[in-house]
Amino acid sequence: MRHFTKKADIVRPGVTRFASSFLTLQSLFTQKVQLKNMFSSSEWDTCKLSDTAKGKAAYNTVMNLAFWDGVKLCIDIFDPLVKVLRMVDADWKPSMGFIYGEMQSAIKEIKNVLKNNKKDYQPILDIISTKMKDRLDTKLHLTAYLLNPYYFYNNTELKDDMDLVDAFVDFLSKIYEDHELQNHILMVELPVYRDKLEKFSRELAIKACKVNDDKFDPANWWGAYGASTPLLRKIAIRILSLTTSSSGCERNWSTFEAVHTKKRNRLEAAKLNNLVFVQFNANLMIKNKKRKTRGIEVLRASEATEAQDWIVEGHEGTTIIDESGGPTPSQTVSEAIDAESLENRRGARPRELDEEDFVSENEEELNVEVQYESDGDRINEEYGDAMEEDN
Structure with missing residues (x-):
């Protein structure tokens, strides 16, 4: 294999099993042509392993078009989720203000990959929803989503999202016992932010949150343009400065x-x-x-x-x-x-x-019978008997 892949290995070790799986699938798909060439070469025909049950199973897998379609589909589905995990694991800015919004974007991308076919994407979204429940959809996460101008100002539908408002009301009741203070934030300061009034109406403030790049930090944005709403500004800076990972x-x-x-x-x-x-x-x-x-x-x-x-x-x-x-x-x-x-x-x-x-520097020709770790009788059950009959 390393002869055809120019000595490059397929397996990519990662910190987590999820990362290893994704990186290995990426690497496997990158070497698709080389692997096919290997199994169709004369070197494989003369290899001792080509006549074994596992060798035939590997040949059938690599030559199966449906297998490669499945690998590509897995990569396309995992890709949006990897983006979210990479953002959470990163060091360059706090992720609390982005985690919920990026998960929503990832869900939309997964739907697009599966061509908005509910039968295909619903099982995946059910898994995501189960993992998110009470972990990434708490009142704190929704409040951070609401107070991040990158999402709130670039998506007009969020102004009418009652779930976000309800989450914010519940969040205020947790941090402030004074009802007059809660009412002031909800009735006076929140509308100023929501409707882009006073300092939020500045062209510079609106442009500063148009793009989510390395320079954009929602906490810094509130520090620069949130003087019109001092109480809301204090809450926003505290929340949007939080991380969501122990990395x-x-x-x-x-x-x-x-x-x-x-x-x-x-x-x-x-x-x-x-x-x-x-x-x-x-x-x-x-x-x-x-x-x-x-x-x-x-x-x-x-x-x-x-x-x-x-x-x-x-x-x-x-x-x-x-x-x-x-x-x-x-x-x-x-x-x-x-x-x-x-x-x-x-x-x-x-x-x-x-x-x-x-890359393996010192490569030796395989001249002896290789002993593989047993994976049970599955390979022999699926391929061995049928192949022996064919031979």
């Missing part, structure tokens, strides 16, 4: 593990915190610089080889900070951490990889 905390813990090791475990608490702070933010700046340079959303790239985030590997190449607070360019985390601790943590550190990381 940032987990990355900080990973940095802590890299700094506080068995060999460097006598650091004072204050110095340790400072080292972790500098290390984490230095890596964050490097990551954001690379992301802006590429100018692509990695998990939505057309080529599977561009999907580098969420890939898992060791620490190699990450600069650490020494105890004096300065970087040690020549020393990497993999050198600072002893072999045992590195081996224990290998497979839990996301880093960016190149295509060469999935």
Whole structure:
């Protein structure tokens, strides 16, 4: 296979099983022509595995047009959901104000992929609805959706959405016990925001929320243009500054593990915190610089080889900070951490990889019978008996 794919592997390991499945499907579809060429080549005909039940099952799968149609359909359906998860996992801006709106956009994209055939898309939407219930559709999420001008000002139908208003009313009753205060926000300040009055009517304010790019942050938008509604502005900034994932905390813990090791475990608490702070933010700046340079959303790239985030590997190449607070360019985390601790943590550190990381350098010809892990009797039941009869 690596001969026909130019030594590229198919399986793409990811931090989660979901990411691994998506990346592997992307990679598999990218190598569709190469895999077909492999199974139609003379090398496959002379291969010992071509006469086995599993070999014949693999041949029938790769040559089956319906299989490739299914792979393409899975990728198209997963793609909008991956976009949402990638946004939640990202570091460049808080996601609370976008999670509900992006899920609604993902649902619309899935419907379009399935040509708005309710029989096809309804089972998928039922799964999404079950997972969202009481997790991504709470009063807090709906309030954040309402207060994000990117959605509220670009979709005129939201003004008449009573579910959003009801969610906002319930949310206010949770954070304010004063009924007069609640009434002032609902009757005075909310209409100003809803109808684009006073400072919200400025052309600059309306243009600033037209596009959801890296520069747009709804919390900053409220800070700049929400002076006409001080109470609503305070609520909006607090809500829209929230994250919806613990990924940032987990990355900080990973940095802590890299700094506080068995060999460097006598650091004072204050110095340790400072080292972790500098290390984490230095890596964050490097990551954001690379992301802006590429100018692509990695998990939505057309080529599977561009999907580098969420890939898992060791620490190699990450600069650490020494105890004096300065970087040690020549020393990497993999050198600072002893072999045992590195081996224990290998497979839990996301880093960016190149295509060469999935290439086998030393390839040997398959000259011996290969022992495969058993997957039960399913292959033999489906293919073995019928193929033996054909032979």
